[in-house]
Amino acid sequence: MTDHDRSEPWSRTTKRRQNLSHSNSTTSEIAQIVELDGLTAHLGYLIRRTQIWIFQDFIRTLATVDIRPAQYSVLTVIDANPGLTQMSLSKALGIERARLVHLLDGLESRRFLERRSSNSDRRSHALHLTAKGRSALADIRALAQEHEQHVIERVGRKNRQQLLRLLACFASG
């Protein structure tokens, strides 16, 4: 058993030294300590764990408005770029076309946005938030800020700033 804090696998909700007990377990497995050595020192594992923590908190915090991170991104970008086409949005957010269509269908059926035929190009649709969508986005933004406050409480304000700085290199393509 090593003492590395980083002896963790690339997966979810794991504690490195975990007591396992469940009804089907054999005696030897009750309170078994699962050795995760060998998964040490992989940044990817901690990143994945962090992502799951953050997304779960986001989804929980925005549960009353039923908005997930990708939906939040879509609404925010359309609000900032009225008339954007689906293709431009797909590229800007790097969301695959099929998944984006599904996302937009859901938000359109909630009457948060509408696809209007483009005058100059009938093949493409211009995306606009509805009045209802803009109004919802105000509430959604307030809750997204509440979520970000949870992140700050978890990691600390200065540490969060440092993380934003250190992680920027991965976001530059």
Place this chain on the structure above:
Amino acid sequence: MTDHDRSEPWSRTTKRRQNLSHSNSTTSEIAQIVELDGLTAHLGYLIRRTQIWIFQDFIRTLATVDIRPAQYSVLTVIDANPGLTQMSLSKALGIERARLVHLLDGLESRRFLERRSSNSDRRSHALHLTAKGRSALADIRALAQEHEQHVIERVGRKNRQQLLRLLACFASG
């Protein structure tokens, strides 16, 4: 247009100020700058971008052995805990049962591992790497280290250490 480095959405492979041009675009959209303002300052977005970068590099680096991050975790934990049950592994890695069964099926069909009936409890299977699995894991580990080297090249050795330290708080449950 703000100057925040953090003006990014929670999604993939995006550049904050992105020139868009494609065949279907209207004139106004050629070289359109998509404003991502309002998605600023969300740690979740940078975490997601980082996760995608790291997973893509892992998958690319380990392409010759055809191993993905979750498979790597599974092989590593079984190697360190021979005889582990599926349920214990599921809990230790936080992988849902159905997904884990699928993962194990794939690795078993490649003869990297085997499920042996437990003597004490016939309902549970004890997981063991085969000789072939252990041998493959040696190669896999070497490539996983190569991947980690790419992470170091991207972010810097000291910055990576700092990230591991800063992110630890999200992995503690």
